[in-house]
Amino acid sequence: xxxxxxxxxxxxxxxxxxxxxxxxxxxxxxxxxxxxxxxxxxxxxxxxxxxxxxxxxxxxxxxxxxxxxxxxxxxxxxxxxxxxxxxxxxxxxxxxxxxxxxxxxxxxxxxxxxxxxxxxxxxxxxxxxxxxxxxxxxxxxxxxxxxxxxxxxxxxxxxxxxxxxxxxxxxxxxxxxxxxxxxxxxxxxxxxxxxxxxxxxxxxxxxxxxxxxxxxxxxxxxxxxxxxxxxxxxxxxxxxxxxxxxxxxxxxxxxxxxxxxxxxxxxxxxxxxxxxxxxxxxxxxxxxxxxxxxxxxxxxxxxxxxxxxxxxxxxxxxxxxxxxxxxxxxxxxxxxxxxxxxxxxxxxxxxxxxxxxxxxxxxxxxxxxxxxxxxxxxxxxxxxxxxxxxxxxxxxxxxxxxxxxxxxxxxxxxxxxxxxxxxxxxxxxxxxxxxxxxxxxxxxxxxxxxxxxxxxxxxxxxxxxxxxxxxxxxxxxxxxxxx
Amino acid sequence: xxxxxxxxxxxxxxxxxxxxxxxxxxxxxxxxxxxxxxxxxxxxxxxxxxxxxxxxxxxxxxxxxxxxxxxxxxxxxxxxxxxxxxxxxxxxxxxxxxxxxxxxxxxxxxxxxxxxxxxxxxxxxxxxxxxxxxxxxxxxxxxxxxxxxxxxxxxxxxxxxxxxxxxxxxxxxxxxxxxxxxxxxxxxxxxxxxxxxxxxxxxxxxxxxxxxxxxxxxxxxxxxxxxxxxxxxxxxxxxxxxxxxxxxxxxxxxxxxxxxxxxxxxxxxxxxxxxxxxxxxxxxxxxxxxxxxxxxxxxxxxxxxxxxxxxxxxxxxxxxxxxxxxxxxxxxxxxxxxxxxxxxxxxxxxxxxxxxxxxxxxxxxxxxxxxxxxxxxxxxxxxxxxxxxxxxxxxxxxxxxxxxxxxxxxxxxxxxxxxxxxxxxxxxxxxxxxxxxxxxxxxxxxxxxxxxxxxxxxxxxxxxxxxxxxxxxxxxxxxxxxx
Numbered sequence: 001x002x003x004x005x006x007x008x009x010x011x012x013x014x015x016x017x018x019x020x021x022x023x024x025x026x027x028x029x030x031x032x033x034x035x036x037x038x039x040x041x042x043x044x045x046x047x048x049x050x051x052x053x054x055x056x057x058x059x060x061x062x063x064x065x066x067x068x069x070x071x072x073x074x075x076x077x078x079x080x081x082x083x084x085x086x087x088x089x090x091x092x093x094x095x096x097x098x099x100x101x102x103x104x105x106x107x108x109x110x111x112x113x114x115x116x117x118x119x120x121x122x123x124x125x126x127x128x129x130x131x132x133x134x135x136x137x138x139x140x141x142x143x144x145x146x147x148x149x150x151x152x153x154x155x156x157x158x159x160x161x162x163x164x165x166x167x168x169x170x171x172x173x174x175x176x177x178x179x180x181x182x183x184x185x186x187x188x189x190x191x192x193x194x195x196x197x198x199x200x201x202x203x204x205x206x207x208x209x210x211x212x213x214x215x216x217x218x219x220x221x222x223x224x225x226x227x228x229x230x231x232x233x234x235x236x237x238x239x240x241x242x243x244x245x246x247x248x249x250x251x252x253x254x255x256x257x258x259x260x261x262x263x264x265x266x267x268x269x270x271x272x273x274x275x276x277x278x279x280x281x282x283x284x285x286x287x288x289x290x291x292x293x294x295x296x297x298x299x300x301x302x303x304x305x306x307x308x309x310x311x312x313x314x315x316x317x318x319x320x321x322x323x324x325x326x327x328x329x330x331x332x333x334x335x336x337x338x339x340x341x342x343x344x345x346x347x348x349x350x351x352x353x354x355x356x357x358x359x360x361x362x363x364x365x366x367x368x369x370x371x372x373x374x375x376x377x378x379x380x381x382x383x384x385x386x387x388x389x390x391x392x393x394x395x396x397x398x399x400x401x402x403x404x405x406x407x408x409x410x411x412x413x414x415x416x417x418x419x420x421x422x423x424x425x426x427x428x429x430x431x432x433x434x435x436x437x438x439x440x441x442x443x444x445x446x447x448x449x450x451x452x453x454x455x456x457x458x459x460x461x462x463x464x465x466x467x468x469x470x471x472x473x474x475x476x477x478x479x480x481x482x483x
Numbered sequence: 484x485x486x487x488x489x490x491x492x493x494x495x496x497x498x499x500x501x502x503x504x505x506x507x508x509x510x511x512x513x514x515x516x517x518x519x520x521x522x523x524x525x526x527x528x529x530x531x532x533x534x535x536x537x538x539x540x541x542x543x544x545x546x547x548x549x550x551x552x553x554x555x556x557x558x559x560x561x562x563x564x565x566x567x568x569x570x571x572x573x574x575x576x577x578x579x580x581x582x583x584x585x586x587x588x589x590x591x592x593x594x595x596x597x598x599x600x601x602x603x604x605x606x607x608x609x610x611x612x613x614x615x616x617x618x619x620x621x622x623x624x625x626x627x628x629x630x631x632x633x634x635x636x637x638x639x640x641x642x643x644x645x646x647x648x649x650x651x652x653x654x655x656x657x658x659x660x661x662x663x664x665x666x667x668x669x670x671x672x673x674x675x676x677x678x679x680x681x682x683x684x685x686x687x688x689x690x691x692x693x694x695x696x697x698x699x700x701x702x703x704x705x706x707x708x709x710x711x712x713x714x715x716x717x718x719x720x721x722x723x724x725x726x727x728x729x730x731x732x733x734x735x736x737x738x739x740x741x742x743x744x745x746x747x748x749x750x751x752x753x754x755x756x757x758x759x760x761x762x763x764x765x766x767x768x769x770x771x772x773x774x775x776x777x778x779x780x781x782x783x784x785x786x787x788x789x790x791x792x793x794x795x796x797x798x799x800x801x802x803x804x805x806x807x808x809x810x811x812x813x814x815x816x817x818x819x820x821x822x823x824x825x826x827x828x829x830x831x832x833x834x835x836x837x838x839x840x841x842x843x844x845x846x847x848x849x850x851x852x853x854x855x856x857x858x859x860x861x862x863x864x865x866x867x868x869x870x871x872x873x874x875x876x877x878x879x880x881x882x883x884x885x886x887x888x889x890x891x892x893x894x895x896x897x898x899x900x901x902x903x904x905x906x907x908x909x910x911x912x913x914x915x916x917x918x919x920x921x922x923x924x925x926x927x928x929x930x931x932x933x934x935x936x937x938x939x940x941x942x943x944x945x946x947x948x949x950x951x952x953x954x955x956x957x958x959x960x961x962x963x964x965x966x
Contacts, residue, residue, distance in 0.1 A: 117739045117849040118878075140742040162684045169681055175688065176659055191935060196847040198652055198877040199915035201645045201695045202923075202930050203957065204939050205658065208691030212684045229742035232791070256600045259623040259712035307790025308715070364679040366600040394681040432682035440685075447685050452674060456687050458945045462938065474686065 031060040045089035055096035072188035083215040085157030091437025125156025141227035144171040162212030164433030169393035183218035186464040215470040217463040236313035237336035240325030248298040249369035251323035264303040265393035272387035279349030361423035362432030374422040382415040396432035528572035538579035555671035566698040568640030574920025608639025624710035627654040645695030647916030652876035666701035669947040698953040700946040719796035720819035723808030731781040732852035734806035747786040748876035755870035762832030844906035845915030857905040865898040879915035
């Protein structure tokens with residue numbers, strides 16, 4: 001696992017650490033830990049990043065009042081707090097920093113309410129995305145935001161990162177499903193934002209501001225979430241192998257130009273496809289467009305739902321074929337799942353070969369071909385493979401770097417740096433759905449500009465004047481401290 | 484027209500006003516006016532509210548650079564600036580205050596770009612919503628946010644108020660269509676937010692924070708907007724007359740419970756319906772479910788689009804009939820428009836009888852029956868008619884007050900006050916889509932609580948430390964000044 005070097009100075013002196021410990025032990029009993037393997041575990045998330053130190057304490061909060069109490073202790077002692085959900089982050093936004101308290105919210109995992117008529121749920125932050133979706137479906141509803149991690153990631157973390165997923169081009173990102181929040185602020189006070197209504201414009205949209213704020217403005221302790229009526233009818237799947245990434249890019253543009261918006265449109269580039277094919281083996285690909293796949297080919301998978309699904313799939317199949325794709329179309333659910341399994345195999349295929357650094361740039365859809373050329377150029381320049389998966393429907397790409405050993409090698413960081421800059425240059429962003437965390441904070445000003453970063457730091461200071469909420473996440477630390 | 488009383492003190496001394504005038508005249512020539520009917524005109528919008536004084540100056544800006552220059556002059560002289568679009572606001576958010584500069588952005592009305600593949604438009608703030616939609620439709624795209632004012636309201640104003648409309652329950656409010664903004668800040672600097680992508684989580688969501696900020700944080704000078712592929716197929720219309728508002732409320736709940744989400748679901752209560760029927764006359768209602776309508780009846784109109792339209796309309800027609808409605812169903816576009824014209828006649832019907840104060844509360848859909856009971860109770864208590872229109876699909880109600888003379892009578896303000904409080908008590912909001920403006924600022928803390936208002940004031944101070952951007956809008960003025 002990679003670590004930051006050199007190790008930074010401790011955030012707070014030992015004497016006050018002793019005071020913090022005493023207060024936490026008194027307030028939380030055995031749900032406050034100060035050493036042991038649990039503290040080691042929160043040095044990591046799923047990004048492959050590892051912080052330089054375990055926290056000073058790990059606290060498992062069980063209620064809103066406990067989170068308030070914790071924040072009062074943290075405020076009184078000036079101790080940094082790192083809110084943490086299921087620990088599935090991909091940018092190091094919820095990992096320990098030296099001298100910090102990691103506030104584990106995973107125990108606050110109750111679905112408090114599902115309202116059938118208002119089509120909403122009220123949940124604690126530790127509820128897993130997939131568990132909420134399952135509970136909603138029992139009522140004929142569903143929860144649309146679908147990060148690939150949905151089986152294991154928590155709603156609180158999804159909101160903190162404004163998580164995306166596969167269905168976003170059609171059904172929106174997490175922000176579109178958050179109607180209201182309850183948030184504990186740095187001083188321990190409780191702020192409620194938003195409504196139980198789709199509309200509501202009284203005051204600033206703090207709900208949206210808090211969504212995606214990565215634990216730097218407040219601790220999400222409750223969320224009111226929009227549910228949707230389940231989508232009826234068969235799901236239509238169209239999959240195709242293209243001779244190269246360029247022709248697949250043409251097909252993506254062609255789908256948009258045909259004014260069709262599939263629910264899912266996923267792309268695996270030739271490098272990624274080779275790794276997936278090796279990983280799955282010949283049998284798994286038999287009967288798919290990848291059965292006779294040749295090196296250099298690109299995979300594109302579309303799924304359409306709701307009443308227009310068949311007509312949309314007709315158009316997509318035609319566009320794919322015209323762009324040179326070997327097309328397979330299916331309305332059979334099992335076949336659709338089997339084709340989707342090819343896409344799902346991407347990360348396991350890479351993880352079986354080493355440590356994986358997953359990047360998360362997004363570019364305007366029309367710039368996908370150019371971005372793929374940039375990826376190829378950067379890969380060649382640095383002599384690294386960059387297997388890439390894309391949510392092509394919304395221009396969100398995950399270029400991956402596989403490496404040996406505990407630290408991301410310097411030449412991979414250099415390649416990633418060029419890649420981020422290319423995405424920003426093409427009108428895109430360095431993170432489409434994973435967040436800035438500690439991994440990408442060094443590029444924040446590169447994308448936003450110094451004036452915007454300064455403005456955002458001042459917004460943070462309104463919520464958190466002492467800077468105790470997740471310091472070092474999103475914004476580069478000003479004091480030389482690091483994780 | 485109503486006015487605030489007593490007249491407040493001027494914001495700035497006359498000597499500095501002379502300085503401001505000289506600077507504006509030098510910078511803007513004959514596009515800066517200091518007296519005349521144009522200055523009188525900007526004392527009003529469409530809310531029925533009239534400010535206590537014309538502005539010190541009215542400036543027609545023609546470019547981003549000019550807006551920057553204006554803000555530099557305003558900052559240097561401490562002069563309040565009121566950004567104004569098409570002047571169609573319904574909360575007094577863009578009307579003059581004494582000593583202010585009204586910054587008219589209606590001349591900045593160019594559609595700068597429509598991108599077919601990225602499905603987005605880049606526009607200046609003065610572009611009318613309807614004009615953008617028309618231009619998009621020429622490319623097979625459309626702009627979803629559809630405030631009833633769309634033919635006459637500007638995109639800048641729509642964004643400043645996070646405008647809603649009829650289609651929001653299915654297609655989202657304005658915020659869901661704003662991908663990025665260019666905003667001139669109080670000091671004249673230009674801030675760009677967001678991306679040309681649907682996804683993007685680098686830093687705080689300033690785009691969402693600025694959307695709905697009513698000109699209090701910055702001046703919107705450019706917007707990057709999401710377009711959608713046009714919806715194909717026939718629109719299905721289901722209209723019904725119900726014996727009372729309770730049974731119509733049951734029907735609205737029934738539609739949700741049946742897991743159907745129509746594109747439009749509009750309700751006119753018995754008082755409103757009587758006024759509409761009088762206004763339209765018997766002929767216009769012949770052949771509709773209102774042909775034999777009896778006093779006390781309620782009108783409900785649903786429209787469904789896209790591939791599921793026919794199946795959804797089947798369900799809605801059944802739910803309406805089961806709830807006691809006299810149902811008419813149509814796939815004929817002309818009939819659909821004729822039925823929608825009944826709903827569109829509501830405002831003209833009221834305006835023909837006097838001045839109209841349009842309220843804009845929203846409640847959770849399940850609370851609609853209770854809110855209608857509250858409206859009836861409040862109307863009876865104060866002896867006023869409260870004809871009410873509702874976007875029933877999203878729980879957004881427009882209770883209307885018709886009055887004679889230039890000022891809103893005290894008993895109508897008292898009734899409106901009770902009505903706002905009832906909506907907030909039911910888990911709703913005092914404004915669903917019109918904004919707070921000057922009309923509703925006195926209830927801001929009632930809904931949000933003092934701590935949230937204080938936090939929001941501090942966010943405003945980050946953007947606008949001297950408080951020159953639309954002072955008195957959203958937040959009650961601290962200095963006794965009023966409009």
